[in-house]
Amino acid sequence: MTSTDHVANGPNKPPGTPPVSSARQLAAASVGNAVEWYDWYAYSFLAVYIADQVFPKSASNSLVPLLATFAVFAVGFFMRPIGGLIMGAVADRHGRRAALTATILLMGAGSLLVALTPTYHDVGVLAPIVLVIARLVQGLSVGGEFAASTTFLVESAGPGRRGLFSSFQYISTTIGQLIASGVAALLVLLLANDRMNDWGWRVPFLLGALFSLVGLWIRRGAQETRPAEERDGARPGLFEALRRHPRESLLICGITAGGTIAYYTWTTYLPTFAQVNANFDKGDALVVSTISLAFFALLQPLGGILSDRIGRKPLLLFFAIGFAALVVPLLDSVTDTFVSLLLVQCAGMVLLTGYTSVAAAVNAEIFPARVRAAGIGFPYSLTVALFGGTAPYVGTWFKEAGNAGGFPWYVAGLCLVSACFYLVLPETAKEPLKG
Template sequence: MTSTDHVANGHSRPPGASPGSSARQLAAASIGNAAEWYDWYAYSFLAVYIADQVFPESTSNSLVPLLATFAVFAVGFFMRPIGGLLMGAVADRHGRRAALTATILLMGAGSLLVALTPTYHAVGVLAPVVLVIARLVQGLSVGGEFAASTTFLVESAGPGRRGLFSSFQYVSTTIGQLIASGVAALLVLLLTNDRMNEWGWRVPFLIGALFSLVGLWIRRGAHETRPAEQRSGPRPGLFEALRCHPRESLLICGITAGGTIAYYTWTTYLPTYAQVNANFDKGDALVVSTISLAFFALLQPLGGMLSDRIGRKPLLLFFALGFAALVVPLLDSVTDAFASLLLVQCAGMVLLTGYTSVAAAVNAEIFPARVRAAGIGFPYSLTVALFGGTAPYVGTWFKEAGHAGGFPWYVAGLCLVSACFYLVLPETAKGPLKG
């Protein structure tokens, strides 16, 4: 068996890598991924401030600017399938490193554009247009990032470590989100509300542009994991994964639906949910989010290692059935008390780890190496756009319509749908990666 065969099956390091390359591979994927997701999440954490500056307030309903801000959040998600397809194709045709370089450059550009977005008061309708363009660029980047970094991480893993390596997808995502939350919370504590509305909300996006440059520099030292024989063979077509692997593509959608709605509800929308439905303090909500995200990041490697021992399916079912049963009572128990939101958010994080710690490994183990990145990227990003990206908007819409209690049932229903897919999912933890 050649060294390339070993890599394709997840039993060795990338070609040309030194014995210490595992740490470098993890660092290259994780730090760049953290930079990507810092930029992406900074927007959601600061949505209430952006709403005041970029969208005109309705005289009849104060929720209109917030709804418009979350609509732009969702618009960015709908570029993600395109990014997953295009950047996934780059990763499959030209290598994982090439795609990782492209995605982080796009994210840095999008973050800088958000920071420079003019206010509605200054330029009128041009302000939301600039913001939409920035979010479209970021959406393209993030869609490609998941496909490329997931493939890169799992292909970099040694025997019996794919679950552990894959868990760093959400470790780094959470670190980026944690930094975004921490920066936002710090600004809220240090600046008056007027200064936050005037210029404070722009600072995190300027930091994000610099963060992306650091990630780009670190990724230059990563080793390519794309099998050598595929570098010299014919390149896969843009839609080859969908055309030749329709069952696997549908499986990715089913695996992702419940996980993405639960993830974005708990890690992105919950602070706003508490503010809108329980009159929770804006600054305290960001502090709670920061604490719970740190807890969540620590859980990921534990879940990944456990899945390498007992398999992926037990953890996925623990997540889906647990969330389906508990999401309604958990969200109903949110009050304006600090401890209430913290306990609810941490409890959900434990359940959510059953999905997030293994999602990258499960996705990568479904497709062969030739179309792995594009095969993951498009169906995954499409499902995230449909259900994850719309979670804040749907939750706020339920509240505006006078049916705030309906949103938890919506989340529970999608988790049950995914549980059905998990039941028929073949166990892939012990087998080799498809070559």
């Protein structure tokens, strides 16, 4: 069977539809996912400029606008479980492609709204209100994107390739993050500071809205992976997955807890950790982060292919036990030298790949098709919001409490909790997807 007929001849192919290549299916999920995460991360990279324009300045504390900007970022994070539930239900009721179309339209609309947000100087308190609405829309979109694209990717895969297809979830996420970082850095390099403050920070969000239209065009040509006869029957209720599959929902939480805290610690918080605890240069920290993210993206398909051959559990246990054992010595070994941080970050990325390269496949293989997207979306996004989204805050809290060394143990503990779930998780790599 060639790569172009996995989808066309697969068990999820709706009757009477023309062949569609696996490459088109991968592009539909991956390009759209990269756009989603480009828009999401662009906000964090440009927070200092947004704060200056959208929030009132405090005479007593210049950090107040920036803190308010990050508070809005957190608000978006906690919309993700709602997005996972609602968009997951859309995917289960109306098809995966319908949900993928909705999520990328929402992200594009949210990005455009950020770009057009008026300044506090012009409209007063209306400015932060518009920004909050934009981030709520984007949070809803990102929460639904994982549920829909995970399900779509895994259902599009041919026999023995679900792990490989699964790995594209984090490949595209990382690419989106790298593009957002690159666009922001290029603008800062090319524009004077007053122009960047005035209008330059809006450019990445306008680009994000345009990228969303490109992603929408690609997704419109993708093939639906849930047959029409399944969608035309009695449609699942909004909470059916939680009500009928509580054990599977709890499994998703346990699988995700260690993975999400490790992911956000290593991809988002580690540069800040190095700056705060080892006086690492801020510019060098960003360079190290960029190099390690590119390395991380290259590792993902290797992990996915390996999981198709030896199973998902060995990789998950490699990640959880390895991280639990090594996160403390790895973080303790961070110094103010470029090489030390690069080695630590890349070593963590190797361990983390055991989780990220197979997470989409593992989640999708747990639930039956009828409630697969909603079953994944809500517990996954809730766990990410509770443990992943709070990682930078918790790490900073440990530092402020005078116990910076406590944070690595917190990460190790959550990884051990997930390891317990991995031990009891049935091996599903060689099993057909549940109908």
